[in-house]
Amino acid sequence: MADLRTDLAGITSPNPFWLASAPPTDKYYNVERAFKAGWGGVVWKTVGEPIVNTTSRYGAVEHNGSRMAGFTNIELISDRPIAVNLREVKQIKREWPDRALVVSLMVPCDEESWKTILADVEDTEADGIELNFGCPHGMSERGMGSAVGQVPDYVEMVAAWCKKHTRMPVIVKLTPNITDIRYPARAARKGNADAVSLINTLASVIGVDLDTMAPLPLVNGKGTHGGYCGPAVKPVALRMVGDLARDPECRGMAISGIGGISTWRDAAEFLSMGATNVQVCTAAMHRGFKIVEDMIDGLSNWMDGKGYRTLSDFQGAAVRNFVEWGDLDMNYEIIARIDQDLCIKCGLCHVTCEDTSHQSISALRIDGERRYEVIDEECVGCNLCMYVCPVDGCITMEPVDNGKPYVVWADDPRNPANRVQAAE
């Protein structure tokens, strides 16, 4: 049985699965249920001056009958008094000392506000704080949330205040609503933050109600942009996590991965790309806290199968293979192979290649039977047919042994820059 214990900037938890700061973690009652279900830690729903929420608050993308493939919210931070939140934090931490309990904070951008609340949070004996610099809606219009996260100087300044006024580890939660995630992360590093967590939600409009002609979710006939999350955003998050994991200027700063994590496999991918732990929200809001059982069990079984004893055995293992396009091998060749015994004759490989790619799969009728065959000379090895094919393992991409060395674009003779030199 693999050891799933995790240490993020000194904050320990029995497993890497935390609940992200969000409605599932907004009071003692939920958090107790989460800990009973087995979650390794929670980041308490953002504490600050209480706000008032609208109805409705959520919107969802349904894809091919799959509910909540993407999810959005226009909720703000906690609507309960700071003192009530912190009293409950203190109580639950005392009752569940082995679980990680981090308090998410959002207060106005002045040192005194931060200093005041940090003292109160320390009194709860919580394990750390997370600075909510990510929320893209509602709070940002008030000069908080992503309004701070989008300005690296502010990120550094607030992180530094926090490090100055508390002994607790400081995690900076980053907004993805920015051109290059490395800039705010480097700013957090300069402010001596212990860790970053990412991604917060993407600013988004989840849909339009074509009857009322208003964006969703509707609030009395009007809509506003919300924060997008759920399985659909996972690729965005993985890329940003990887960008930071390989950035020399961010070295030494731990990463808590967030964004569309629904299964143990998602978590393993985030850990491989450099995260130390993961935070989950939408998957729990879709199916309840019990999903963590399979997350723990599945990750553990997978690690046992791979021979990994601890998370550090594979944590960050994919980072060294995450390179820039210019570092890819231009001489690598693969072509599609169709296993005719597995083929069910749907013809999607043919029609999609014919219509949208390289016209390299022919549609034949042999004695009336449909047959789809790769035209090797035309195949560019793009993978499209493999992904379109509904049968696992029917279309595979086979490497071609062309005897050519690993050559990157800068050294490739086909690069016009190299041709010019050769002509001279």
Added chain:
Amino acid sequence: MPAQPDLAAGRLSQAEYARNFGDIKPPLSPQQAPIEASRCYFCYDAPCIEACPTGIDIPSFIRKIATGNDRGAAMDILQANIFGGACARVCPVEELCEEVCVRTAQEGKPVNIGLLQRHATDRFFERGEQPFERAAPTGKRIAVVGAGPAGISCAHGLARLGHEVTVYEAQAKAGGLNEYGIAAYKVIDDFAQRELDFILAVGGITLEFNRALGADISLAGLRRDYDAVFLATGQAGVKALEVEGQALEGVRPAIDYIAELRQAGDLAALPVGRRIVVIGGGNTAIDIAVQTKRLGAEDVTICYRRGPEEMGATWHEQEVAQTSGVRIKHWVRPVRLHGANGHVGGIELEYTRLGDDGRLTGTGDTTTLPADSVFTAIGQILIADPVADGAGAPLDIRGGRIAVNDERQTSLSGVFAGGDCIDGLDLTVQAVEDGKIAARSIHSSLTR
């Protein structure tokens, strides 16, 4: 053997009748339909289209269900098959579109094309829209004989093209086998008539009921009075059970009893035997067996002279029979019917096997089953006399069916035919296609 046959009405409670004759395959819910639709891969050169006698663009209509374009889905179906609603219910999809669905090859579970087609057409009919328009009047008049799926399909096609159509129907109602022959639980809530109302609402079609070819009208007369004739008479005759005792009371063609059942206002008033024997192996044998069982018969046995693979009934229909509590007895053939006081009381069967020459042969051993009713479902035949009165050259009949070419043209000029009276699959969907093709052929012959 009891002296009196046990025939009785009202064997069940009203709740049991309602349950037994409710929808055998309930429709998809509005939530289920798009989910089932999303299982369709939207194949290129889709095998299902090729397997559909009417060539419905199945992947397209299913995709339209998935995207919420319900009207578009229904129009894809109805443009290709005006009886898309009936076919969704009665087509043996397990031997047509769903058999060749690539998901059948992949996982043994095809996309439920039949139920999706029903979903699309049901929702369309609920809205009550009439989507078809007629072309400018051509002044041409066409006679159609038979108001079953073939005749009505042809009439609808011709009416849309601007022709005036008169349909002569021997029965008191239109619909043919959809109205008189399909098992009741496949077309509940008077669906056949509601569908006809929709089809006929296009206009230009006049129905003449109780007008039988050969009795009230003649082919020669129709050829004289109309610009073209479409024969869609079906197969009005039934093959006789040529064994001793066949004339006993209680021995009936299955289709007669099914028609009676379909027209019964109150199923509780319909007498049914306690012990039923059905002779035959096709879908009609299944239909009579299952319906009598569901009317409250205690023991229902289908007797078929060969094995399960040779049965005309699809595997799905055989399953329906068996899960309804019907026993299928293979490798037996009737040799004699027993009776008392002129009424059947039992049937003597001889066991059969395949001889060394591969032909069916009797073993000589026999068994006797008690029976209050014996139904024959051994096939129907064309009664050629009414159509054989062609003025001048007789209509070409081959293999007991009216001979036609690919355009559904018979040997007589201006006379076309389709449906069960010509050689083919003997399915509603094939009849609809015959009518569709004949309408096009008639139109081109009249507008040349």
